[in-house]
Amino acid sequence: MFKDLYSPLHQLQHPTRTQIQVKRDDLIDPYVSGNKWRKLKYILETAKSLHKNHLVTFGGAYSNHLVATAAVCAKAGLKSTAFVRGESVHNEMLLLCRLFGMELIFTGRESYKNKALLFEQHFGALENTYFVDEGGASPEAVTGCAEIIAELPDDTEHLFCAAGTGTTAAGLLKGIQERKLKTLLHVIPVLKGGDFIADEILKHTGSTEQLVLHTEYHFGGYAKTNPALIEFIKRFIKEEGMLIDPVYTSKMFFALDDLLSKNYFAKNSKIIALHTGGLLGILGMKDKLL
Known part of the structure; x- marks a missing residue:
């Protein structure tokens, strides 16, 4: 099942985002996409x-x-x-x-x-x-998510992902550790008070030395939005030709845009964002996006 995994790296096109490549796990399957x-x-x-x-x-x-x-x-x-x-x-x-x-x-x-x-x-x-x-959520899920790292360039400096429970993030950090890479993992918790995710990740990895949590991009909590995020989603999809969802990936890309605008990264840093799929979540907020 999914032996020929289709999850390419895509370069973002908008002038403010040309530093970012996206790992397109959303393309694996229409219904079993992303980290699923x-x-x-x-x-x-x-x-x-x-x-x-x-x-x-x-x-x-x-x-x-x-x-x-x-x-x-x-x-x-x-x-x-x-x-x-x-x-x-x-x-x-x-x-x-x-x-x-x-x-x-x-x-x-x-x-x-x-x-x-x-x-x-x-x-x-x-x-x-x-x-x-x-x-x-399970040790098997962490193992599966760790395999993503082998599909990325070893010289990736910054890897971004959105997080709910932290299972995917734990797998990513585990993969980074297993391959002895210098990559920093940046996690965007989509829940309010997302600091707990560091403890969840620690259970599976034994160390969070290469973990950076950005807890200020939850927009009120899980599945919460505001007009700024909704407007960002519409603009991003139009500018990049890539669907993102209101619950997870939109908050991650919003965080990346904000950090780039603040010159958070060194010039020419190699940044990859993991697109974890979940696009069907758009259906739950279609009224807000109309």
Whole structure:
């Protein structure tokens, strides 16, 4: 599955961004794009090695992870189920999940907090089911994301990524460490109070010496926006011909633009931004973008 991985490096074209190349993980697959395939790759291998044929996972009603898991399971001939946080709703994302064959179980926000208990109550007696945490967070996901580093030039000085839980960032830093590179990893937390991400990354890497957190670009918190960010998204897409999403990549590119305007980087620094996909998230904010 995805043996011929398509994730090229693209140079940004706007005069203010010509220092930046973008690692286009968003092009891997329309529905399993960006860091989603990186995270699920080894989860899928582990599940198969344990003779599990049913993946059970978790997410919100506009979760890219749910769509990716549903699509991966359909491609692999596996069954998929998701506990969806909140009341029963119908939207474009959940339609895709259902089309890929995923069963949806809508779950109250309080009971959703204990994912292990939910899994045990519904599927604990079934030997063929495999627990996949929200967003695919797992050691396997970290391993998959670490492989990105081998696909980048060794002389990359600055690597940028957006972060929710920090799993992708942990994998990137692990890959940098394993290859003994001098690259600095710049992480843009999309949640308010994102300093906790450093601790999450440390659990997987043992050191955060080459980590730089930029915590001031959350725009109010997870999936929060303001008019400045919405205007930036529209302008960026028009200037670069590249879609970005309101939840993750837009905040990363906004941060990069801001840092460039402040002469944060040395002249001719080699900068790469990881496009982590998630473009279906645009559907959840289409009214704001119209």
